[in-house]
Amino acid sequence: DSGVTQTPKHLITATGQRVTLRCSPRSGDLSVYWYQQSLDQGLQFLIQYYNGEERAKGNILERFSAQQFPDLHSELNLSSLELGDSALYFCASSVAGTGTGKNIQYFGAGTRLSVL
Amino acid sequence: AQSVAQPEDQVNVAEGNPLTVKCTYSVSGNPYLFWYVQYPNRGLQFLLKYITGDNLVKGSYGFEAEFNKSQTSFHLKKPSALVSDSALYFCAVRSKTGANNLFFGTGTRLTVIP
Numbered sequence: 001d002s003g004v005t006q007t008p009k010h011l012i013t014a015t016g017q018r019v020t021l022r023c024s025p026r027s028g029d030l031s032v033y034w035y036q037q038s039l040d041q042g043l044q045f046l047i048q049y050y051n052g053e054e055r056a057k058g059n060i061l062e063r064f065s066a067q068q069f070p071d072l073h074s075e076l077n078l079s080s081l082e083l084g085d086s087a088l089y090f091c092a093s094s095v096a097g098t099g100t101g102k103n104i105q106y107f108g109a110g111t112r113l114s115v116l
Numbered sequence: 117a118q119s120v121a122q123p124e125d126q127v128n129v130a131e132g133n134p135l136t137v138k139c140t141y142s143v144s145g146n147p148y149l150f151w152y153v154q155y156p157n158r159g160l161q162f163l164l165k166y167i168t169g170d171n172l173v174k175g176s177y178g179f180e181a182e183f184n185k186s187q188t189s190f191h192l193k194k195p196s197a198l199v200s201d202s203a204l205y206f207c208a209v210r211s212k213t214g215a216n217n218l219f220f221g222t223g224t225r226l227t228v229i230p
Binding site (some may be wrong): 036096103106108 | 216217
């Protein structure tokens with residue numbers, strides 16, 4: 001168990017809908033990352049938050065947004081969902097927000113999103 | 117820009133034989149390199165990392181990886197494969213000078229045959 005908790009495990013919804021994915025980082029970790037794993041795109045970085053502030057952005061669509069709350073949990077909001085958004089969404093956490101040697105990212109079990 | 121290549125989609129090895137999963141990288145400056153493993157319906161588990169120092173890095177579950185700067189490679193190895201090692205393996209790189217996110221390879225599915 002990595003200590004990173006993601007809910008829900010599975011999500012089935014329809015095109016055009018909006019969903020929220022939740023992530024609780026490991027105790028003591030300040031940084032949260034969101035990744036998308038799909039068959040055609042592989043594992044891609046979406047966005048990073050550090051202590052409540054956005055730190056880095058990757059290939060995140062404008063329809064997607066995230067935030068990190070004062071208790072450090074994070075939510076990824078996906079709106080106007082399309083079939084192609086079906087994927088496994090991972091959250092990871094680490095102690096620090098910058099590239100230090102000790103900064104291992106620990107991953108949650110993921111949320112599997114199916115858009116029908 | 118940083119990138120990672122895993123040239124083999126699939127690696128099959130007999131139980132008890134040594135295994136190698138290949139990874140090459142491209143990054144400006146010195147890299148931070150990582151290996152993760154993904155079991156079915158599970159998240160990615162950290163195996164090992166290279167930051168600096170000894171080119172042979174030892175990690176979890178008996179895995180090790182060899183960093184080769186001249187060949188820009190970071191191959192994952194294990195002297196004796198177990199059936200339970202069958203999983204999807206990802207190599208990842210993070211630049212020391214850039215953002216903190218990881219760039220992953222496409223993954224290599226390792227099957228250990230009993």
